[in-house]
Amino acid sequence: MLDTVTLRVAFGLVAICVLALFYGATYRSTRSSYSGWWCASLTFFIVSALLFLFNGSPAQVVANPLGNTTGVLGAACVWAGGRSLRERRVRLWQLLVVPATVLVVSFADDPRTDIWSGGAVYLAGMACLIGASARELALVLRDLGAGGAARVQYRFVLTAMAVVSAVIAVFYLARTIAFVVVGPTHPFFLAVFGAQVTTLLMMVLLVVVTFSMSALSHEQQTSELRVQATRDGLTGLLNRSEFLRAAQRELDRGPAHGDAAVVVADLDRFKSINDGLGHAAGDRALTAFAAACQEVVGVRGLLGRLGGDEFVLLVRGAPAEAVVEEIARRYRGDDASVMPTVSFGIATVVPGDDIDLAVADADGALYEAKSAGRARAVRAPRADERDGSQQDRRRTA
CATH class of the missing domain: 3.30.70.270 (Reverse transcriptase/Diguanylate cyclase domain)
Known part of the structure; x- marks a missing residue:
């Protein structure tokens, strides 16, 4: 299997290509809030992967906590994107409370010598935020009315996204439990939840999720245009x-x-x-x-x-x-x-x-x-x- 550094570099390159394609093909044409949140999420995930490359160097003391924090910020943007599909407001404190907690704990947990500083809080934060995203998508599905073929396709994409988000959340939850119970150096943790396995999984899901999000972004744009056509601009009636x-x-x-x-x-x-x-x-x-x-x-x-x-x-x-x-x-x-x-x-x-x-x-x-x-x-x-x-x-x- 490829070493962790090579996989992280590959993940960063794939994420950069996906971000460029998604921004050019989807965000610039739809300008939907959902596609905007996903662009922000991809950006934070790329920065996180780059920061983790400094593990083992003198810069680890700063790069590792910041890598944890930007990774959780990416997950927070995934949650915010799901919330935008329900036309719910995202407050700044809601977006930053988990990343700020991860940042403080990671810096306090001896990042100079431990590449897993703040690991339990980081993994738990990822599980909670991505799980919250799955919940938002499930609520969109619950409230989705009947419609034609386009609406059936939208429901299918939403279902796929909700399932994928739930799978990732469960994976991070299991990873958190294994981290606490057996520790990050245990052979079981390394084989099932190590950085190599996680990076490969995230790389595959990154591509699948991005193209699914293109469909969701176009649907959100259509929904916004529908509101403009049926609602009074001043009163909202x-x-x-x-x-x-x-x-x-x-x-x-x-x-x-x-x-x-x-x-x-x-x-x-x-x-x-x-x-x-x-x-x-x-x-x-x-x-x-x-x-x-x-x-x-x-x-x-x-x-x-x-x-x-x-x-x-x-x-x-x-x-x-x-x-x-x-x-x-x-x-x-x-x-x-x-x-x-x-x-x-x-x-x-x-x-x-x-x-x-x-x-x-x-x-x-x-x-x-x-x-x-x-x-x-x-x-x-x-x-x-x-x-x-x-x-x-x-x-x-």
Whole structure:
């Protein structure tokens, strides 16, 4: 078998080639956060492999602890990449807490004479971070909806990545246990978990994982473009067309539990806010109202921005009047003298109703609320209540 130095040099060269190819072919075209994290991870792994080449030289006292730390930083970036697929924020302290611990322990554990200084903490940190990455990928799989052939391919790649990450995590966990129980110089540890075996394993997995990550990066880019096409840029709510599609699917799905209504909301005298206090103040009012809607409605309904200062909600499971009263209370809060009041129009809906008609009814009720003095909610009568007949409001094919 090749000696450890030769294998580490080969690993570094392979990693450099893979980084160059991945950066040029994937990161520059997708600019996805996942591909960015993987580029950072590859960079740290390359630096770690180069630093370990100084083992046995006078520079070992510094190079060995830094090699441990940069290796764990690479694993932390793998975890951060998996977290980015779930659109979860990665805080700096979360990224650095394990590497910082490894750095301190490695320097305190006599790195001048021991190439395994801080070894137990280093191996445990690798196991924990890569295991956490496998968990993030498993959570993405759990939340992944149905789709066409592209989504099936994405699920396959995610599954492969989750399995590979889990295998690496288990390997490092077993390596940690063997390190503590028998020590790094024991023949069993050298044969099964030594530097040569580990470097060969990581070299093979490096290539497999990188090309799998290319598919994940392209999917993340597609997902980000999908969000841009369906979400309002200021408030993060669904845009008009996406709300109408999603709400119609909800109405076509089946019986609602409890009350169900479409609510159209409009900020009163909003133009005067823009003209008098500036567009920044208007934007604050819009985002504050959107946040209040999200806090109150949550997962019980759908939220959208129709345009300008007009919003639309599909509310289920609670009386609409109580919902809009709570939204108005939270929205104005301590800034009641600054935030404009809100008028609401409400239209009752039942499964099978046409969402466009429901929004039109709610908009008519909103007009009545405005005419009656604003800062109030008005419920529109059902079609059969208006006409005295059983007018069909159901969606037609």
